[in-house]
Each structure stands twice: as structure tokens, then as C-alpha cells.
Amino acid sequence: MNETFPVHQSTNLPIYQSTIIALESAHTSGVYPKRPLALARGVGARVWDADGREYIDCVGGQGAANLGHGHPDIVAAISAQAARLISCPEIFYNEQRGRLMAELAAVAPAGLERVFLCNSGAEANEAALKFARLSTGRIGVVATVRAFHGRTMGALSATWNKEYRQPFEPLVPGFCHAPYNDLAALEANVCDDTAAVLLEVVQGEGGVHLGTPDYLAGAQELCRARGALLIFDEVQTGYGRTGRLFANEHYGLEPDLMTVAKSMAGGVPMGACLIGPRVQGIKPLSHGSTFGGNPLACAAALATLEVMRRDDLPGRAAALGEYLMGRLRRIESPLIREVRGLGLLVGVDLRVKVTPILQKLQSLGVLALPAGSTVLRLLPPLVIEQTDLDRVADAIESALDSA
Numbered sequence: 399m400n401e402t403f404p405v406h407q408s409t410n411l412p413i414y415q416s417t418i419i420a421l422e423s424a425h426t427s428g429v430y431p432k433r434p435l436a437l438a439r440g441v442g443a444r445v446w447d448a449d450g451r452e453y454i455d456c457v458g459g460q461g462a463a464n465l466g467h468g469h470p471d472i473v474a475a476i477s478a479q480a481a482r483l484i485s486c487p488e489i490f491y492n493e494q495r496g497r498l499m500a501e502l503a504a505v506a507p508a509g510l511e512r513v514f515l516c517n518s519g520a521e522a523n524e525a526a527l528k529f530a531r532l533s534t535g536r537i538g539v540v541a542t543v544r545a546f547h548g549r550t551m552g553a554l555s556a557t558w559n560k561e562y563r564q565p566f567e568p569l570v571p572g573f574c575h576a577p578y579n580d581l582a583a584l585e586a587n588v589c590d591d592t593a594a595v596l597l598e599v600v601q602g603e604g605g606v607h608l609g610t611p612d613y614l615a616g617a618q619e620l621c622r623a624r625g626a627l628l629i630f631d632e633v634q635t636g637y638g639r640t641g642r643l644f645a646n647e648h649y650g651l652e653p654d655l656m657t658v659a660k661s662m663a664g665g666v667p668m669g670a671c672l673i674g675p676r677v678q679g680i681k682p683l684s685h686g687s688t689f690g691g692n693p694l695a696c697a698a699a700l701a702t703l704e705v706m707r708r709d710d711l712p713g714r715a716a717a718l719g720e721y722l723m724g725r726l727r728r729i730e731s732p733l734i735r736e737v738r739g740l741g742l743l744v745g746v747d748l749r750v751k752v753t754p755i756l757q758k759l760q761s762l763g764v765l766a767l768p769a770g771s772t773v774l775r776l777l778p779p780l781v782i783e784q785t786d787l788d789r790v791a792d793a794i795e796s797a798l799d800s801a
């Protein structure tokens with residue numbers, strides 16, 4: 399082996415990008431559109447590729463890195479718990495889990511006092527959908543146009559994008575999609591066989607669309623009146639992203655079920671479905687998960703809530719989001735249709751395809767995401783420095799200039 403490069407322990411291959419990319423490409427499932435970039439490490443809102451090049455990270459683990467990379471509190475919590483106990487299925491009790499459940503109940507919207515723990519956003523939504531059917535004895539689920547709720551069969555049935563859905567039909571029966579922010583359309587779709595209405599408070603993958611207060615409050619009222627349950631999917635909007643711990647706090651609403659995941663355990667895989675008083679009929683063996691509620695993820699999730707509170711990351715997201723959107727709105731480019739967002743969930747709606755712009759940004763040292771084909775989405779860690787956001791805005795301006 400070449401002595402000048404560090405070698406990988408198990409493969410004995412030198413570690414630099416082309417090697418890593420070739421190795422992964424030979425075996426990857428093929429479900430991901432890949433960027434030719436191998437990330438090796440990160441600190442805060444910066445990441446470095448395997449050749450040592452630095453980037454400002456506005457992908458933020460696709461929403462899983464709200465605390466930033468390498469957060470010392472998360473590292474400490476994981477390390478300590480890993481040495482103590484990793485596996486403890488929920489047939490047993492565990493202190494970390496108990497404390498986490500109590501903390502979640504304390505910070506969640508009123509009434510959400512029971513918690514089902516799992517390992518991802520899709521799984522959290524599967525749980526919510528099952529609990530809704532169990533509780534109501536009804537079948538129907540009304541989701542929304544442009545919704546994204548995950549890719550397992552139940553969650554996928556609620557996801558809007560036909561490209562994701564069609565190859566896997568028939569999906570779960572009883573799902574329909576009503577236009578978002580259209581209360582009349584929701585009313586027309588919620589019937590006496592509707593178990594639940596499933597909504598994102600801000601649509602993330604669907605293009606960064608904010609729910610209006612009237613629509614969200616109207617949805618809650620409609621569900622109450624017609625005996626359906628209201629599920630908020632806060633998988634992307636939760637954990638400080640929009641400037642509050644959970645986005646529904648902006649509106650003062652009380653969903654019957656709320657799902658979270660992504661950043662809830664500081665980047666460690668974890669999801670949760672929070673359960674309100676109108677949800678009935680959950681009993682032993684109704685649902686379950688081997689890894690759900692494992693002490694390692696619970697310890698990371700407890701540390702995450704502690705950091706969120708101590709460092710007021712939601713407040714930081716609110717202030718920095720305003721700042722970033724202000725900077726972006728001052729860019730004079732005919733290619734920008736609209737800048738919109740809430741907190742640090744920010745979308746730049748373009749008049750051109752976003753993919754070449756993302757590539758250009760990467761060459762300028764900024765990593766960002768799409769949301770649909772023409773929206774540039776920014777999900778920076780909430781610990782990002784304002785000076786880094788200046789660099790992001792400058793990079794977007796020059797990427798658009800040269801497009």
C-alpha cells in the first residue's frame with residue numbers, strides 16, 4: 399500500500415475520495431442519487447471530504463444534524479451510555495428511557511403524554527397511522543398534495559410524489575391527498591370513515607410551503623367535529639428547525655398524534671410518535687420495535703433536549719433564519735421566484751432547475767439540498783455562525799450569476 403496515505407482498517411485501501419467512491423459504488427443498492435463526494439468528518443456546521451476540502455453544510459444530515467457535527471455533549475452522552483448498556487428492549491424498563499419519555503411529555507403540545515419510541519421518521523408515521531386506525535376503528539387517511547411522510551408502505555401511501563408511489567402499488571387502501579392550505583378541500587375529503595388527517599406544519603421535501611394559521615386551526619377543528627384524529631408530522635420541522643422546539647407551537651395547536659425523528663437524538667437514529675388523550679385502544683402487542691427506546695438513542699435524545707434548552711437553539715434558528723432570508727431576498731437575480739421559510743428551514747424557489755445550482759454551490763464549498771425540481775432548500779445545523787450564512791448567501795448569489 400502507498401505509505402503516504404492513511405489506510406482503512408478493514409479494506410487496507412488508501413482513504414481518499416476516488417477510492418471510497420469506487421468501493422461504495424460497487425455495492426450500493428442504487429436507490430440514492432449520489433453526489434461524487436465522500437465526507438470524512440465534521441465540526442459544527444462544517445464538514446470535510448476525504449481529501450481534506452472544507453464545506454459549509456446546509457444539508458445538515460437532511461435535517462438530522464440540527465445540533466451540528468461532533469457536538470461534545472452528544473459524544474459524551476453516547477460514549478457514557480455505550481459503555482453502560484446499549485440494548486434493553488421495551489419489555490424491560492430503563493432509566494434513560496423513562497427520563498426521556500417524561501421530558502418529551504413536558505415539552506410536547508398539551509396532552510401528548512404517552513410516547514412510542516422507534517428508529518426513523520417513516521416508522522414514527524407508521525405508528526401514528528396504526529394508532530389512528532386502532533383508536534377510531536376507521537380506515538381512511540387524508541394526507542396532502544406535495545406531502546412527504548417517508549417510504550415504507552404505510553408512510554409511502556401518505557406521500558404525494560407519484561414517482562415514489564406508483565412502482566409499489568397497490569399501496570395501503572384508504573389514503574387520499576387533498577390540496578395543502580385548502581380548508582374546503584379538506585372538508586370535502588374528511589368523512590365518517592376518516593381515521594386521521596396527516597399534515598406537515600411546513601411542507602419540507604414538497605418545496606418549503608408554510609401551513610397557514612387558518613388552515614391548520616381549521617384542520618384541527620374539522621377533525622374534532624368529525625371524530626377523526628389530527629396527526630402532525632414534525633419529523634423535519636421539529637427540534638428547533640423552524641424557530642420553536644416544534645413548529646406547531648407557532649400556532650398553539652393540539653394535535654392528537656405528533657411524529658418526530660431526524661434530529662431528535664443529535665444524529666443517532668431515532669423516531670417517536672407522541673400520543674394524546676383522544677387516542678384510545680392501544681394495548682400490549684398493538685405495535686412494537688426491537689430497537690425502539692434503546693438506551694443509547696434515549697441518552698442521546700436526552701442530551702439533545704438539554705442542549706436545545708441550554709443554548710436556546712430554537713431561538714437561534716428564529717433569529718438566524720430571519721437574517722438568512724433577509725440576505726437571500728436582497729439578491730437581485732431574475733432566477734429567484736421567491737425566498738420563503740420558517741426559522742432555518744429555508745427554500746429559494748427558482749425559475750430554473752436546481753440541480754446545476756447545487757453542483758455549482760458544492761464547487762464553491764457549500765452543500766445544500768433540493769426540494770422538488772426548482773426549490774433550493776437549506777437545512778444548516780442550528781449552531782451555524784452568522785458569518786457562515788453570509789458565505790452561503792454570497793455563494794448562492796454567485797452560483798445564480800454564473801447559471
Ligand SMILES: *Cc1c(COP(=O)(O)O)cnc(C)c1O
Pocket residue numbers: 517518519520521523546547548549598602603631632633634635659660
Ligand atoms: C424525512 C422525513 C420523513 C421520513 O423520515 P425517515 O427517517 O427518512 O424515514 C417523514 N416525514 C417528513 C416530514 C420528513 O421530512
